[in-house]
Amino acid sequence: MNNVAHILKKELKSYFVSPIAYIVISIFLILAGWFFFTTFFIYNQAELRIFFALLPVLFSFIVPAVTMRLFSEEFNTGSFELLMTMPVSSLDIIIGKFLAATVFVAIMLLPTLAYAVTISFIGDLDWGPVIGGYLGAVLMGGAFSSVGLFASSLTRNQIISLIIGMAICFVLTLIDKMLFFLPVPVLNVFQYLGADYHFQNIARGILDSRDIIYFLSVVFVMLYCTNLVIKEKI
Amino acid sequence: MIRIENLTKYYGDVCAVDDISLDINEGEILGLLGPNGAGKTTTLRILTCYMTPTSGNIHVKDLNIHNNSLEIKKFIGYLPESAPLYPDMIVYDYLCFVADIRQLNGGHRESRIRELAGLCGLNEVMHKSIHELSKGYKQRVGLAHAMMSDPEILVLDEPTSGLDPNQIVEIREIIKGIGKEKTVILSTHILTEAEAACDRVVIINHGRIVADGTTDELKKDAGSDYIVHISLQHTDFDIIRDAFRLIPGVKEPIQTGSRDGIIDFYISCSTGKDVRPDIYSVIRDNGWPLLEFHMETRTLENIFRELTRES
Numbered sequence: 001m002n003n004v005a006h007i008l009k010k011e012l013k014s015y016f017v018s019p020i021a022y023i024v025i026s027i028f029l030i031l032a033g034w035f036f037f038t039t040f041f042i043y044n045q046a047e048l049r050i051f052f053a054l055l056p057v058l059f060s061f062i063v064p065a066v067t068m069r070l071f072s073e074e075f076n077t078g079s080f081e082l083l084m085t086m087p088v089s090s091l092d093i094i095i096g097k098f099l100a101a102t103v104f105v106a107i108m109l110l111p112t113l114a115y116a117v118t119i120s121f122i123g124d125l126d127w128g129p130v131i132g133g134y135l136g137a138v139l140m141g142g143a144f145s146s147v148g149l150f151a152s153s154l155t156r157n158q159i160i161s162l163i164i165g166m167a168i169c170f171v172l173t174l175i176d177k178m179l180f181f182l183p184v185p186v187l188n189v190f191q192y193l194g195a196d197y198h199f200q201n202i203a204r205g206i207l208d209s210r211d212i213i214y215f216l217s218v219v220f221v222m223l224y225c226t227n228l229v230i231k232e233k234i
Numbered sequence: 235m236i237r238i239e240n241l242t243k244y245y246g247d248v249c250a251v252d253d254i255s256l257d258i259n260e261g262e263i264l265g266l267l268g269p270n271g272a273g274k275t276t277t278l279r280i281l282t283c284y285m286t287p288t289s290g291n292i293h294v295k296d297l298n299i300h301n302n303s304l305e306i307k308k309f310i311g312y313l314p315e316s317a318p319l320y321p322d323m324i325v326y327d328y329l330c331f332v333a334d335i336r337q338l339n340g341g342h343r344e345s346r347i348r349e350l351a352g353l354c355g356l357n358e359v360m361h362k363s364i365h366e367l368s369k370g371y372k373q374r375v376g377l378a379h380a381m382m383s384d385p386e387i388l389v390l391d392e393p394t395s396g397l398d399p400n401q402i403v404e405i406r407e408i409i410k411g412i413g414k415e416k417t418v419i420l421s422t423h424i425l426t427e428a429e430a431a432c433d434r435v436v437i438i439n440h441g442r443i444v445a446d447g448t449t450d451e452l453k454k455d456a457g458s459d460y461i462v463h464i465s466l467q468h469t470d471f472d473i474i475r476d477a478f479r480l481i482p483g484v485k486e487p488i489q490t491g492s493r494d495g496i497i498d499f500y501i502s503c504s505t506g507k508d509v510r511p512d513i514y515s516v517i518r519d520n521g522w523p524l525l526e527f528h529m530e531t532r533t534l535e536n537i538f539r540e541l542t543r544e545s
Contacts, residue, residue, distance in 0.1 A: 006334040010323075017363075018322045078318030082379065085282040085314075086335045087307040234285050 003088045007096025008103070011070070015104055020069070025108050028062050032112060046123025048116060052133040052203040056173040056196040059105075059137075059144050064165025066104055067148025068158045070097045071230075075156035090230045094223055098142075098149050105141030109134065128205035136202030139215040140195055144169050146222035153229040169195075172218070235260040235417055236281070236387065241290035243276050243441075250276040251287070252441035260386075263413040265432030266421040269542050273441040274421040275315060278391050281419070282312040294387070308336075311385035315392045317376030321365035325356060325375055328364060329382070336383040350378040354408065370401040377408065388412060390420040394427060406431050425535045439542040452537055462513060463490075463500045465526035471497055477520060481512045496525060 015021040035058075036051045043050065074080035083093060116130050144165075151165035152158075176194035179187060191197050195218070198211040236258040243251040251273040258264055266274045279285045281292055283303035292299045294306045320328060329350070333343045351357050354374040359367055364375065373393065380388055393409065394402045409431055412418060422428055428435050429449050437445040437452075445452055464487075468474060471489050474497065478487050484503050491498040503509050510529060517524050 002337070003335060006331065009334075010331045013327065014320065014322050017324070077321060078314065078316070079320050081279070081284055081314045082312075082318060082376075085284050085307060085310070085312040086332070087304055088335055089304060 003092040004096045004099065007088070007093055008099045011097055011100030012103060015066075015100070020066075021104070024062060024065055025111075028058065028108055029111055032058060033115075036115065046119050046125050048119065048125075048130055048133060049203070051112070051115060052129075052137070053200070055133075055137055056140065056199055057170075059140060060169035060173050061166050062108075063101070063105060063141060063144035064148040064151060064162050064169060066108075067101045067145055067152055067165060068162040069152070070101065070149055071152040071226075072156055072158045072161045075233075076158075084234065090227060094149070094226050094230065098146055098219070098223060101145035101149060102138070102142040105145060106138050109137055109141070126205075129203060132205040132207065133203040135207075136199045136211075139202070139212065140199045143172075143195060143215045143218040143222075146219040146226070147172070150222045150226045150229070153226045153233075172196075235262075235295065236419075237293040238277075238281070239291045239293070241277065241280060241292065242288050243273075243280060243285070244288045249441055251280070253290070254438070254441070254443055256436065256443065256446070258417065258419065260417055261413075261415070263409070263418045263420070263431060263433045265428035265435045266419060266438060267423065267425065267428050267435055267538060268421075268438035269423060272438045272542070274438055275391055276441075277438070278312075278389050278419070278421055282310055282389055283307055284312075308383070309385055310387045310389055311380035311383065312389045313373075313376045313380040313391060313393060316369075316395065317372045317379075319364045319372060319375055319379070322363060324361055324363050325367070326360045328375065329378060332379050332382045338383065346382065346384075350381060353381075354378045355404070369396045370398065373397060373401070373405065377405070381412065386416060388416050388418045390418065392422055393420055394422070394424065402427070425538055437538060437541055444541045445537070460529055460531045461500050461502050462510060462529050463498070463526065464513070464517075464524070465496055465498045466517065467495055467523040467525060468497050469495050471499070474499065474522075477516050478513065481509060481516065483507070483509055484513075498526075 032051065032054060035054050036048075039050055071080070074083065084090070113134075116125065116127075119125050120127075147168045148161075148165040151168065152161040154164060155161050172193070172195040174194075174196070176187065176191040176197050179190050182190070192214070195215075198214045201208055201211045236256075238254055238256040238258075241251055241254045242249070254273075254277060266277065268274050276285070280287050280299065281294075283299050283306055286299070294309060297306050299306060323331070326347070329347045330343070333347060338346055351360060354377050356371070356374055356378060359371050359375075364372065367375065373396075377390075377393065380390065390409065394405050397405065406427065409418060409420065413431070413433075420431065432449070434448055435445070435452060436443055466474065471487075471492065475487050478484065478501060484501050487499045487501045489497065489499045501513065510527075514524075514527070517527075
């Protein structure tokens with residue numbers, strides 16, 4: 001377990017010593033801020049619902065950008081060989097990198113707490129959905145991080161990794177919206193697979209174990225697949 | 235210490251390592267020699283548990299790579315070819331990371347990093363990021379990485395490739411220093427390096443071991459002991475050839491070039507005794523102007539080329 005912590009620390013550090021972190025966080029905050037506040041005053045309601053409605057799509061391309069380098073860069077520079085010949089298991093590495101990406105997403109969300117605080121001054125903010133929303137955002141960030149990590153383990157090219165990661169995340173986000181013409185029983189199945197559906201449930205302030213289990217199972221499946229890919233690579 | 239048993243590795247249809255068996259003793263500096271693509275790196279990667287072999291096994295002490303890879307990794311310090319380090323990290327941070335993974339803690343970590351910085355000459359680059367470093371410094375950081383936990387076995391894949399002559403000598407000195415107490419396995423295709431640094435040399439070609447022994451043993455096995463190169467001011471090689479043929483213990487002179495009335499040739503000698511005085515007296519008696527005369531002991535290079543020549 002110690003090794004997971006060391007890898008987590010190293011990955012987080014390398015996010016913040018290079019400009020990637022600041023660029024990604026800036027882009028996220030600009031986009032989220034712009035889309036949120038252009039409509040916020042029109043609705044004239046003291047809530048963050050629009051912000052959370054936006055998050056799944058925004059995360060679908062921001063999170064793979066965060067995770068694209070995790071394995072691809074190691075394959076490309078060859079440092080993966082150094083890492084794997086130290087006494088760490090591939091599982092330690094995968095979990096360490098996954099947690100680093102998730103923590104990074106959480107850090108990226110931190111500045112948006114300012115929205116909640118400002119809104120609570122100008123109106124009567126219901127904190128339940130806000131807390132639920134942030135919890136859901138971290139869960140979804142984790143799920144998308146695991147998707148991105150998997151995409152990154154497939155290739156040594158960061159651009160390809162980004163595109164694969166984005167594609168999977170978009171499918172997860174939009175799957176229940178694209179297939180509205182299907183019969184209802186089938187649609188329900190696809191709805192259950194949709195990340196957006198589960199996220200919006202949590203963001204309403206309702207903590208249903210099904211939604212939490214959904215995100216955790218995405219994480220589990222993706223990390224398991226990543227482990228298979230890594231085992232196959234060496 | 236290390237026993238390699240019938241190791242075989244296929245990449246798809248290509249056979250990189252073909253049934254290699256080898257025993258490596260404790261405290262030995264073993265040089266793994268071979269042309270590009272001979273299977274050196276693959277063998278080392280399997281030994282360091284980076285790859286799994288198609289078949290065969292490697293035992294390190296009483297552990298084997300199939301069941302105890304994590305424990306084996308603790309005994310081995312590995313420097314892969316061209317030291318692929320994290321380019322964005324600062325040298326100090328990188329060494330701290332390695333120390334953490336190697337479970338060096340607290341004050342011991344600091345003192346070990348300081349010790350290695352001194353040993354590998356890293357003091358002035360400690361706070362630079364790795365991508366700013368020259369090839370030589372990267373190699374040294376890689377060496378520090380490999381030696382971090384003071385491992386019993388050190389595996390170095392082409393440790394001096396791409397370095398300038400001064401750096402090569404420095405790295406070689408470091409390796410020799412370590413080799414006094416540790417088992418060192420290094421791969422190289424630079425023969426002088428193997429000759430200078432290794433107790434024992436194993437030559438690999440097409441994934442098979444073609445020679446194994448100390449450099450002296452290899453030279454002895456390969457036949458004639460030394461060669462004398464001579465340049466004379468003369469025009470007719472036949473006369474020269476006939477004159478030298480009479481000396482006992484030398485083979486027929488072989489011409490390597492002729493220009494402007496100068497003939498270059500060499501004579502292989504396989505006797506135990508030094509025949510240079512005899513050769514010189516022939517030259518003196520004939521009164522040929524001597525331009526060059528030097529002896530070359532049989533180099534590993536010749537042996538290497540004979541053994542790994544494409545047939």
